[in-house]
Amino acid sequence: MPGEGKIKVLQAIRQGLVGGGESHVLSLVGALDKDRYEPLVLSFTDGPMITRLREMGIRNFVLPSLRAFDVSCWMRVKALIEKEQIDLVHAHGSRAASNLFLPARMAGRPLLYTIHGWSFHEDQSFLQKRLRIWSEQMLTSGAHANISVSASNRDTGVKHFKRFRSTVINNGIDLDLFNPDRELPDLRITLGIPAHHTVVGYIARITHQKDPLTMIQAFSQVLKTERDITLLVVGEGDMKAEMEALAASLNITDRVLFLPFRQDVPALLKAVDIYCLPSLWEGLPIGLLEAMAMRKAVVVTDVDGSCEIVQHRKNGLVIPVKEPEKLAAAILDLHTNTSLREELQHRAAATVAGSYSVQQMARQVGTLYDRILKTGN
Structure with a gap:
């Protein structure tokens, strides 16, 4: 010593x-x-x-x-x-x-x-x-x-x-900082997101690991049946330009809001209803813990780390990697089934409060x- x-x-x-x-x-x-x-x-x-x-x-x-x-x-x-x-x-x-x-x-x-x-x-x-x-x-x-x-x-x-x-x-994570009952700025108003919209959050490094193109492909499918929904993308990374280009080519930029990296993550999460992490691999994702602590319904892929935290339909939804159709279906399920969404939100917060x-x-x-x-x- x-x-x-x-x-x-x-x-x-x-x-x-x-x-x-x-x-x-x-x-x-x-x-x-x-x-x-x-x-x-x-x-x-x-x-x-x-x-x-x-x-x-x-x-x-x-x-x-x-x-x-x-x-x-x-x-x-x-x-x-x-x-x-x-x-x-x-x-x-x-x-x-x-x-x-x-x-x-x-x-x-x-x-x-x-x-x-x-x-x-x-x-x-x-x-x-x-x-x-x-x-x-x-x-x-x-x-x-x-x-x-x-x-x-x-x-x-x-x-x-x-x-x-x-x-x-x-x-x-800091459970005082990521407390869903804290008073935080209403970023939906600041960002111009309609009050009646469901907000899907993708808050991550925009890199191959986080599979951003599957996120855009899935959201494009969601918009074929539902329009009162917004995708909030927050972050930087070497695939951001490609992610933006794909959104433009699919003509969905009116429903996708791209923001650079920001420090006010609790306020960003407060504005989100559904948090998506379609990763190809993970350790134990901190962004996922933060979203769950903020009482968000989460959709993750069946990879190590994420599956250790999330159990399908118990405290979130779990889908296969690189399957935009399954990701779109999960988002639609949580968008239309508000009782399921609220149940998963509360269970997610309880999971993190107890162990993380x-x-x-x-x-x-x-x-x-x-x-x-x-x-x-």
Whole structure:
């Protein structure tokens, strides 16, 4: 264990944009016991997360890098660890871990790796998937300890890697911030959404993982039978232009509202009736937890992480991946069946309130920090 003073933990994440992993880091550094731990954050790009950290008074560092296993940044990372006298390095996601595992070892500091969903997936080519599996095996075996954010992610690791060990610590959110009974601005009025419309929310990074084109295709089918409905798309990503172009080609832009990334997520969710997450894979999606906490009916795909939270027709609806017809049917079901929608909304909120608080998550992570520093594993 370190001597007198607070334990300095360097939280490392691949980017300063705000997605699930970055939201997790913000929540964790805000909830850790500040009498015991001093969190610092390293990001490999600038962005809104860095701005938020400054507002929170959390020391942060940006070392520009856009690549995994970027040898050119390793000595700078090692120098940062040594200069700041870091006690423990906590890497979030495979890209951050790939640029921390050797610098941490060279600096003689223990490394903890949180797996926010695996980097290998069924839709990858054989070679790409094998390379990702190999790199994940190296990262997990090289860490002093691993955290899986869901039991299903842990089980995937056990399936692929011999002697894989990890502690399951579910993601948690701030239930005071994501409180559906809070007074929040009425964004329906601000955004010009008709009061009688059902609002479908797609609030996510607009990337391949979140399958934005299936979302647009499904909503186009919804509009063939129902018109008093609006799709609210909030976020940025490398597929946003393609998503907008598809909406235009299907002539549905009068019912789809695109917004850039925004900080006021609770207010955005307050404006939503149905939250859709048609992901191709997940770890344990924080955006889904936030929507459920805000008492929203949710539609998710049957992928690890999402299915660990949502049970079909018990606290949400579950559909197959890449099936716009099924997504459209689920949206229509919740749009027309208000009693089902309200029942699922209340059950969703109860699910998150019972098991997914940030305070519980931070306590479990803190316990693991102490164990690593005391025993080395």
